[in-house]
Amino acid sequence: MSALPLRSREPGPQRFRDMSVKVGWGIVAWVVGIAFFLPVLWMVLTAFKPESAAETWPPRFTFSPTLAQFRLVFSGWGPYVTHSLIATVGSTILVLLLGVPAAYALSVHPVKHWRDGLFFFISTKMLPIVAVIGPLYVIALKTHLLDSIWLLIILYTAMNLPLAIWLIRSFMLEVPSELLEASELDGAGRIREMTEVILPVISPGLVSTALICVIFAWNELFLALNLTVTNAATMPMFLISSVPQEGLYIAHLSAAATVASVPVILVGWIAQRSLVRGLSMGAIK
């Protein structure tokens, strides 16, 4: 930060100095931003290269762009993207179905030990899933869920549910109590209160909750890699499969990585505001 002493009574040159400090920090911010974005830019750029131009020294910044790598990606990603979509959408729907009533029971008409309930849910998020992976494999094997998309839906739901409950609850607490009281005076039951008062008010919140769940489920690799082979292999595993044992692959890999990342990047760009709230589990409005 600039440690300039403030001499606000000097008009001309001081204002000029303030101005140039401001511009200077702006330039620093731009440099930092571009530096941070560079690997992403490089990934996208490499994706448009022919394989022969991707592994050169010095690295090439000009080349005749080709869509060949993307064509290759789209010819092979079918099953993977289908599994990823099913696991992501399926688990997100299940999270909302379970999470909305639970958040309601922890906020609007709270149960007696709602605080314990909240902390129980979040504590499951702290227990490392990696610790149980061996037995989880055995359980999946014995219940015939190994390598099935259902297994991923079940596990991703458990993975995202605690976060969703905290988040949805924070939205429900914002429903004006006058609205709730009015609906009660109207003689509306709990279900009508939910469908006619709460859900319409929190629906933008539900959308951002869903987005956060989608991001985490779409990107998940550890469980998918351990518990699926072919019938439920997801997009992160497609990336791994795009790295062959031999031959040139860097451009193809970059195209696959670009395709796999673009949906979440776009969603995140559009929903920047709700991203903060979602990631902080509703703590930051």
Added chain:
Amino acid sequence: MAVIDTSTLLAPEPVIRPREASRRERWQRRLPLLPALIYIVIVTQIPFLVTLWYSFQNYFFDVPGGAHWAGLSNYKSVFTSAAFRSALWHSVIMTVTAVIVAMILGVAFALLLDRKFLGRGVVRTLIITPFLVMPAAAALVWAGPMLDPNFGLLNYLLQPFGVHHVAWLSTHALGSVIVVMIWQWTPFMMLIVLAGLQGQPADVLEAAKVDGAGALATFRELTFPFLRPYIELGILLGSIYLVNVFDQVRLMTNGGPGTATTNLPFYLYEQVNNAFDVGGAAAAGVITVILTIIVATFALRLFARVFQFEGASS
């Protein structure tokens, strides 16, 4: 504006009736909670019980005859295993370094972005992008196009500084993995700190300015104390995710060279997938869980404090 929500946990039951809730009423309140509660208990707690059971069994996938009682032998081999200790140590180094550096950079970037300048929204968008890249994609792109000794962009950019074809993933494996973790998690820290900065009351800063306080003093005396709960929240949430880092290790170095980057998640993955040692992995898992519970107890306490924090300004 952005504020850490103090009301969610502090507030007494919002619409609670003053009179004693009837039995029917209690069940009406409990009912909506039950499906999620039962679901989480089944899906997250049962595997832990099974893990506990297997940790006392001798069970290898590739040995016929199934599991049989092994007493404490799995625990004995985990405790005497140098590989487990080294994995534990790597997990600690990776998590602590990545979280701290990401937070320092996050605070710095947030301060940069808190100022008005041309294209601020664009820069903010550029900086948050690494967090949105699929971790597996980030790992593979760093391992190949960025860090490759023969054609990697980083070696090219560092050429003026006397760096020539460094094989980062063999010579600086742990550092490389940590760098990618930092690259992905700095935006997360920045977003949380930035939200805090923007919730900082402008009049207090204005008053400091009028009093002639320098920027550094203002930051130390006013901004930093105000940001503290945000920083704690960022560190806490970041640690929860980063301690489980697997994708980068698996895809950048495969735990190597040797075991130089093998952290706990990767160690457990290897136990199951390469050694087929369910019993050993389970014992290591139980120990991991016990360690986590110790850390999480502190974390949860911090959590309760952070969420109940009332802004320094009020």
